[in-house]
Amino acid sequence: MSGINKKKLQDWFWAYLMILPTLAGTLIFSIWPLIQSFYLAFTKWGAFGSYEWGGTVNFERMLGDTVLWQSLRNTIVYTVGSVPAGIALSIVVAALLNTKIRGMSTYRTLYFLPVVTMPVAVAMVWRWLYNADFGLLNHMLRSVGIEGPRWLTDPKYAMLSLIIVSVWSSIGYNMVIFLSGLQGISKQYYEAADIDGASAFVQFFRITLPLLTPTIFFVTVTSLISAFQVFELIFTMIGINSPVIRHTQSIVFYFYRQAFVNMDKGYASAIALLLFAIIMAVTIVQFRLQRRWVHYE
């Protein structure tokens, strides 16, 4: 009897010890900061980090801050533009790679290259490609007689330019996940379909896609969350003094400006909470909706 108790205590001792660092780290660096963020959203900030209680002043300001709402709109446009396109293309590439072709791993490597490249560097290269006067893109367009737009300084095109880069750099990552998902689909389904005489196209839409939906769901959730938090692209490719900053600023970029350029950390905390609420809401909606379209075996 006492042996069992001693074993239990020993178990508990080790358990707590082994989770202690992670638990402590989470409490100190994530949970406490989250709580403090709630508090800071109600503070007013002065020069060099001095702050005091400000009540609802930040939230009142948020209501009237057209720049904030525009950056939210920009973020939504960016997300809607880049996530579906990125996922669709990744699925196509993964499906193509999944057919037994030679050089599969070479292709895989090439498509994955953008993923291992630092986002700042990716943004820098594309900034150069997009340069309206001396960049390669417009040079190529000019050589076939088209006058290319000002990709990064024309409000009509700036967001599109960012979306293109986003899709370009994320295809490889999602492709790998989809490849793994595709390889998890049992061959039996395809063999049965072959016997029935179904074409590759039909097989793709009737077998592959439905069975891939769990993976698609996962990728959609993560891609949406990460698209909503876009920062490096705007920081590197657009910049605070660009004439199109208002048209492309994402909500996280605006957050960064308020927190670390304008030094108003109270207002920035309020913005962070808004972002939190939005991402929460979107994710919950997605989880609710999954019953409608995700097939689990």
Place this chain on the structure above:
Amino acid sequence: MIAALALSAAAQADVTLSYRFWDLNQAPAIEEIARAFEAKNPGIKVEIEVIPWAQYWTNLETAATGRNLPDIFWINAPNFELYASNGMLLPLDDRLAKSSLISIEDYPEALAAIYNYRGKQYGIPKDFDTIGLWYNKELFDAAGIAYPDEAWTWDDLIKAAVALTDEANQVWGIAAELNLQSGFGNTVHQAGGYIINEDRTKTGIAEPEAIEGLKFWTGLIHVHKASPSMAQMTDTEPVSLFESGRVAMYFTGSWNAIRFANNEYTKDRVDVAVLPKGKERAVMIHGLANVIAANTKYPEEAWKFVEFLGSKEAMEIQAKTGTVIPAYMEMTDLWVNSIPQFNLRAFMDQLDYAVPYPASVRAGHWQQLLVDCLIPAWAGEVSIEEAAQEAQRQIQEVLDSERR
């Protein structure tokens, strides 16, 4: 014996000072100064940290907020009072009075006064600068136009700019950069207007004279089509355009002389002249200072370095290498002659009608607001009058808050 050696080695432990500034072009000269200082002061090492201009003030403010400022750093007029009034800087009067190497009278009074707050001296002047009209001799020769000279007026500049523009080949007469110190700050005063008044209570940016000074630039872009557009200048910076022969004229300061002298394209192809005359003559004058952080762990050593930076020896190095105009009047000739192919005298010739770079407690902040308001006007999205009205409103708000 061994114990004694060990003890003395410990006592002589190296102190490492961090020195932060923004101009990479000045780094070689500053390295020279730092090594000379280290040679005279064994036991003190100076670590140089260059933060690009675009990030410097954000970086500094973040460091200040964390009481983590570098030991010594550059400060300029618009940002000085923010730091001084919040106790971020070390007052230097006592040490200055006891110094045998430098004294406050060594520097031009106007410069020293900028870095004095409520009777205490916080900064030792380092240099001063004015703005010049840099031009590309090759492009002028090709178009058969005479080089700019002291007789030039706004009209002469506009005429030349139009003649030098060849849009088909992507060459423009001038780069109408949106910049207070090197751009519209000069033309606003040349038109008889002002940015803020002397006692910092009012801004004149929306008054007719200032508007004219601003329209000088937007006119060049939208009316005369002699400048690349705001979008083009965002895609490719004006200084890059100048350094690749795409614009024939460019307003920028004396601090870029060394940059153009080192650049393989500009070193033999460009020269500089005084700014043209508007209704009157005016040019922005400014000077930087070295300051010590209040939170420094080594105030004595930091002072020794700042003292050295303000001394004759350091000033001479700055001048001889053509790096910047030293804050020692008797050495300015050394600088003028340091890069013989450039007419550097043009910067000194304008001193008589120089206007100080506007400063106030929160000048860094309202100057950014001013630029934010003017961006749409430069881009042609709103009229100058509209942009200036909005700027006036925002700047006035900040000026009012300073007095409270």
Place this chain on the structure above:
Amino acid sequence: MSKHGSRQRINGKLVVHVILILGALLMVGPFVWMVLTSFMSLGESTRVPPVIIPSQLRWQNYQRVFTSFPFLRFYWNTFSTTVAKVVGQVLLCSMAGYAFARIRFPGRDFLFLLILSVLMVPSQAYIIPRYLLMVKFGWLNTLTALIVPNLASSFGTFLLRQFYLSLPVELEEAATLDGCNHFQIWYKVYAPLAKSGMIALAIFVALWSWNDLMWPLIVNSSPLKMPLSAGLASLQGQYGTDFPLLMAGSLMAVAPMIILFMVLQNQFVEGIALTGTKG
């Protein structure tokens, strides 16, 4: 009939290859252009009509970037903090994941949910207070600030717990009979079996750590403490639109990771796939 069928199959394969090759060119093209531009002069890069092949290999561009910025420091900062984070997280998450998966203890489910709840929160919601903590601890502008806040990972804990859950319980019973305590069981028996999970996490963390920009920007003010990401941002702040120099700098920054990837391709890809499917 079979001949017709096989020709169809070959045509199909051709189409697949063509599409994939076009895509691959799009993927690789920008890198090629990065390299070419890095050897041009500013004048060449702004020439109209454009210069595609630079006239000479201007190593000076690389040299200038190297002498203007402490690149060696950037490499070291990035490398050392990444290794520390990878080792730290794999260790900590492994231990915690095992404990949550295999030991029954009071509060287990609650604590696990607590740690997991953090995943729902975007990093911006706690980045400002984290910064304030750095100020309070005096860790501003240190490598410690880049490492320590990132050692406890909810995602890693979750991932490795999944792994341990999928391993057979019998192993534990056998080890317990031998008189091992849980720590030894984890260390000797389970951890080696979860190697693929640990490697996957390691790669995931390494990639993320290498690329992170906002936190170093906020926490580091001295270039000597910056990692490559913030260093590159500084490079752009300095050189504006002098693209040859920027491209040289970018290339120097991305080369190590790309080379590492080329060498460890399979592990990379498998690792990412794993985090995606188990997660």
